[in-house]
Amino acid sequence: MDVTEDAVRDICTDAVFERGERYLTESRIHEIHRVDTTVTAVVSGSRQYDVRVDLATDGFAPWCDCPYNGLGACKHVVAVLLRCVDDPPPDVGEQLDAALDGADADELRAFLRDALATDADLRAQFLARVGEPTRQSVDELRASIDRRFEETNPEYHVVFEPIDFTQWFDLANEYREQERYASAATVYRALVESLDDNMERVDGAYDHFLRAFNRALDGYVDCVATAERDADAVTDAVAFLEGRVTSGTPFLSEHFEKAAVELREKLGEQSDE
Known part of the structure; x- marks a missing residue:
């Protein structure tokens, strides 16, 4: 979508827009980069905050690791988008493409393999891209997600700021x-x-964590209903959702209950076809 002041105003409150304008004029944006339509930047506030926006996505798909928990985008995101209106960063996508086109295949393979050997998350993404099924269990994946909660505020059990689950x-x-x-x-x-097991330690950015939870829950229901599966897998999925109604975070129980009903309905519709 076009990056205009009006488009930026549409994703934030008037007060936040004014603060974003002030942050821009105060030169608080650092290390801004653009690859194709993705812009990343560091914006200084009470500390340095990482910001990411997608200029081609409706609403810009904004993300920031600040603790803002109000309506719409935060002032850091607004500042970055306004910078893109007035002085967009150069797109290095073509430079990357040229470098890849000119790279020796063996050297590129060696570089990629070294990177994949030392970065488990990148390795998982790569294997998914080339069509390999996951060999990670739920517990193994959970360990890396739980670690993100631990690293966010290591001195305290409470989590005050958003976590990027991208x-x-x-x-x-x-x-x-x-x-x-x-x-x-x-x-x-x-x-x-x-998210369910760590939700009670969250003391800020509630909307952020709840959106992530609902997105993951919806995705789980859709994929279980779509996947080729045996009876045991279906039983386990439904039992998982129903079990979390009583064993999970109390204020999320209604979400699990609705998800269990939705999954049963989806499976019932498929059996009738």
Whole structure:
């Protein structure tokens, strides 16, 4: 979509827009980069905040790791988008393409293999992209998600600021595009479990965590209903949702109950076809 002031105003409140304008004029934006339509930046506030927007997506798909919990986008996102209106960063996508086109195939393979050997998350994303089913269990995926909660505020049990779950949602989406729905369901379930078990420690950005939870829960139901599965897998999925109604975070019980009903209805509709 076009990056205009009006488009930016549409995703935030008037007060936040004014604060974003002030942040822009105060030169608080640092390390801004653009690859194709994705813009990343660091914006200084009470500390340095990471910001990411997609200029081609309706609403810009904004993400920031600040603790803002109000309506719409935060002032850091607004500042970055307004910078893109007035002085967009150069797109290095073509530079990357040229470098890839000119790279020696063996050297590129060696570089990629070294990167994949040392970065488990990147390795999982790569294997999903080339069509390999996940070999990670729910517990293994959960461990990496839980670790993100631990790292966010290591001195205290409470989590005050948003956590970026993009890498897991991207991984699940990659599996869905490959029509490996069982693998996608495994990733979604790990997200659902981790978010449910850690929700009571959240003391800020509630909307952010609840949106992530609902997105993962919806994805889980859809993928379980779509995947080729045996009776035991179906029974386990329904039992998982129904069990969390009573064993999970109390204010999420209604979400699990609705998801269990929705999954049963989806499975019933398929059996009638």
